[in-house]
Amino acid sequence: MRKPLIAGNWKLHKTIPEALDLIEALKKDLADKTDIEIVVAPVFTALVPVAQAVKSSNIALAAQNCYCENSGAFTGEVSPALLKDAGCSHVIVGHSERRQLFGENDELINRKLKAVLAEDLIPIFCIGETLEEREKDEMMDVLKRQVTVGLNGLSETEMFKVVVAYEPVWAIGTGKVASTDQAQEAHAFVRGLLAGLFSTPVAEQVRILYGGSVKPDNVDGLMAQTDIDGTLVGGASLKAADFIRIARFEKM
Numbered sequence: 001m002r003k004p005l006i007a008g009n010w011k012l013h014k015t016i017p018e019a020l021d022l023i024e025a026l027k028k029d030l031a032d033k034t035d036i037e038i039v040v041a042p043v044f045t046a047l048v049p050v051a052q053a054v055k056s057s058n059i060a061l062a063a064q065n066c067y068c069e070n071s072g073a074f075t076g077e078v079s080p081a082l083l084k085d086a087g088c089s090h091v092i093v094g095h096s097e098r099r100q101l102f103g104e105n106d107e108l109i110n111r112k113l114k115a116v117l118a119e120d121l122i123p124i125f126c127i128g129e130t131l132e133e134r135e136k137d138e139m140m141d142v143l144k145r146q147v148t149v150g151l152n153g154l155s156e157t158e159m160f161k162v163v164v165a166y167e168p169v170w171a172i173g174t175g176k177v178a179s180t181d182q183a184q185e186a187h188a189f190v191r192g193l194l195a196g197l198f199s200t201p202v203a204e205q206v207r208i209l210y211g212g213s214v215k216p217d218n219v220d221g222l223m224a225q226t227d228i229d230g231t232l233v234g235g236a237s238l239k240a241a242d243f244i245r246i247a248r249f250e251k252m
């Protein structure tokens with residue numbers, strides 16, 4: 001049985017006071033939610049205060065990115081060890097905005113995943129095809145490459161800790177959510193890849209989140225799909241009421 005995970009990626013939004021306001025609202029209204037895991041990913045500068053605020057709550061803290069080395073002459077980077085020190089338990093790795101805007105490739109993402117796991121943090125490993133790739137019927141090839149290279153060299157034990165997030169790039173921030181059929185098809189395909197690359201137990205236990213225009217009015221249909229184990233929410237995670245409704249998805 002895979003425990004649902006609802007994660008909010010706040011991207012480049014919210015000052016420290018705004019982040020703390022949002023956290024207080026989530027803590028108040030989601031305190032009873034023990035049947036799911038809740039994760040929020042604020043900007044780096046808000047991690048420490050938010051870590052203090054979520055202590056002893058059911059909300060876990062993620063960073064939105066990290067580097068693949070723990071120390072050294074890497075100006076501007078933040079390491080998994082320092083994120084752990086700041087109070088993070090999760091790190092988003094390979095988000096499409098990192099791939100598209102900051103040139104991250106599958107090999108670098110693989111190194112980041114290994115660095116995150118070496119610190120005993122949980123990576124939320126993002127994959128997904130662009131609109132152009134989908135229109136050229138390359139979705140499966142792209143997902144296969146991202147999964148095969150991104151997870152290369154991970155042990156089965158490490159894989160049990162990984163969370164995968166399928167985020168079709170064309171659905172991110174566009175309001176165009178994948179249909180439940182499209183999302184389920186991609187998730188089932190990714191689960192099949194995990195079975196082939198690792199094992200059936202890995203495929204059965206690894207959680208695969210859906211991301212891309214998840215909103216209160218579409219979350220129930222998405223979460224009803226067999227292979228969708230949670231959501232990685234961008235825009236709607238910035239509003240307490242929307243994120244709370246998403247975390248309170250109804251089982252259909």
Ligand SMILES: O=C[C@H](O)COP(=O)(O)O
Nearest residue numbers: 009172173212213234235
């Ligand atoms: O990490 C979250 C995704 O990029 C989805 O963002 P969105 O919900 O604003 O489409």
